[in-house]
Amino acid sequence: MFTTAHKPPYTAVIFTSVRPVGETAQVDGYSEAAQRMDELAREQPGFLGNDSVRDENGYGITVSYWKDEHSARAWKQVQEHLHAQSTGRKKWYKNYSVHVATVNRAYSG
């Protein structure tokens, strides 16, 4: 289930990425690392939620929510996460983008 609205302001990190599809993508260690990063993120101070969707063409959007900019930046610097980011750039992603944003309004229905 997706993260519900919290009381603004807080921080959203929008990560889009394109993965290869096919057999190679099944065995490059990405799935295991993605699951581990999700678990590790949830243990970090200021973590509010992590929503992730990837379609059959390899297009993915992940949005993680944090109490503030400080906690989002701290997560980026966690050693195991730094290693995953590096592997992502070299091996897992054809391309990616990151948007760090301050949530001003949020609602669920």
Added chain:
Amino acid sequence: MFTTAHKPPYTAVIFTSVRPVGETAQVDGYSEAAQRMDELAREQPGFLGNDSVRDENGYGITVSYWKDEHSARAWKQVQEHLHAQSTGRKKWYKNYSVHVATVNRAYSG
């Protein structure tokens, strides 16, 4: 392809939604409306990009990017879009959430 980084600040509207899966979902008019809304959004003043991913379980994340908060709000009020939002709440989505945020940093790789 996903929207690349623009020069901050600008506005991101993060829309998460859960759709039913299966036969009914194929014939409820959602696909046509989603495509039409994408086209219509691209015609609006201040539009910067629209990234959308939905997986096979019906989980979707769409992020639209706008020049500023004003243009994002104006898009929300476009008549045809208001109608789609209403139909979405009544018929297309099991649940949804909206986060409106100001992008402070953005980069692509």
